[in-house]
Amino acid sequence: MNKPAWSHLRPAPRVSGLTSHGQSLALPSSGELDALYMMGFDEWGDGMAKDDYLALCRSSEKYRKGTWYAFGDAGGEPVASVIAYQLALASPTTIIGLGSIATKDSTRRQGIACRCLEALMGAYQSHHGVDAFLLFADRETTLYDRLGFRPLPAELQRVPETTAMVCYANRDSAESVLVEGLMSGHIRYF
Numbered sequence: 001m002n003k004p005a006w007s008h009l010r011p012a013p014r015v016s017g018l019t020s021h022g023q024s025l026a027l028p029s030s031g032e033l034d035a036l037y038m039m040g041f042d043e044w045g046d047g048m049a050k051d052d053y054l055a056l057c058r059s060s061e062k063y064r065k066g067t068w069y070a071f072g073d074a075g076g077e078p079v080a081s082v083i084a085y086q087l088a089l090a091s092p093t094t095i096i097g098l099g100s101i102a103t104k105d106s107t108r109r110q111g112i113a114c115r116c117l118e119a120l121m122g123a124y125q126s127h128h129g130v131d132a133f134l135l136f137a138d139r140e141t142t143l144y145d146r147l148g149f150r151p152l153p154a155e156l157q158r159v160p161e162t163t164a165m166v167c168y169a170n171r172d173s174a175e176s177v178l179v180e181g182l183m184s185g186h187i188r189y190f
């Protein structure tokens with residue numbers, strides 16, 4: 001029997017707070033989620049009408065399996081969003097998956113996605129002893145390179161036009177778990 005599509009994902013532990021520029025990393029209420037979903041509409045809307053796209057996001061099992069974050073500017077307005085997963089592993093290694101990273105259309109190319117990811121990764125590292133962060137880049141990778149992510153070896157790249165990237169905090173404990181998870185197909189694209 002096939003595994004359920006998202007059985008490797010769990011919601012990541014929750015972190016939040018003010019970052020150093022007065023910007024905030026918050027856990028959105030359910031009423032705020034639509035605004036976060038819409039930040040990625042141009043990339044993931046796939047020609048859909050907005051209402052259909054929102055309906056798809058609201059019912060998405062993958063989205064329900066993660067912990068959503070709203071990154072707010074100094075005035076508290078959400079300007080970026082990201083979802084964090086904890087990968088379900090048999091070992092005590094903690095690997096956090098990051099996905100659906102999007103910045104509001106009107107505020108792109110101002111370093112917001114970079115600061116949002118930096119704040120989130122910093123918070124996980126200081127509060128939850130993370131061993132590695134994993135993401136799948138559907139676009140060019142400069143943003144993630146800057147944050148310390150590196151492409152995984154070619155034999156672990158399974159999804160065309162996507163680059164699986166890792167940022168290790170504790171390579172000794174995470175690398176073999178990650179490689180085995182990807183090779184066996186337990187850890188898959190999210």
Ligand SMILES: CC(C)(COP(=O)(O)OP(=O)(O)OC[C@H]1O[C@@H](n2cnc3c(N)ncnc32)[C@H](O)[C@@H]1OP(=O)(O)O)[C@@H](O)C(=O)NCCC(=O)NCCS
Pocket residue numbers: 039040042043100101102103104107108109110111112113114115136137138139140142143
């Ligand atoms: C990708 C995205 C999240 C970047 O957000 P952002 O806040 O504009 O990113 P930043 O300003 O922090 O950019 C950091 C670096 O990423 C790269 N980058 C950002 N947007 C880029 C773009 N459209 N094309 C090429 N490189 C880009 C650049 O190297 C940039 O640095 P620079 O501005 O000094 O050249 C945003 O364009 C977006 O929401 N896109 C739609 C959703 C999406 O594609 N998400 C990523 C899925 S993997």
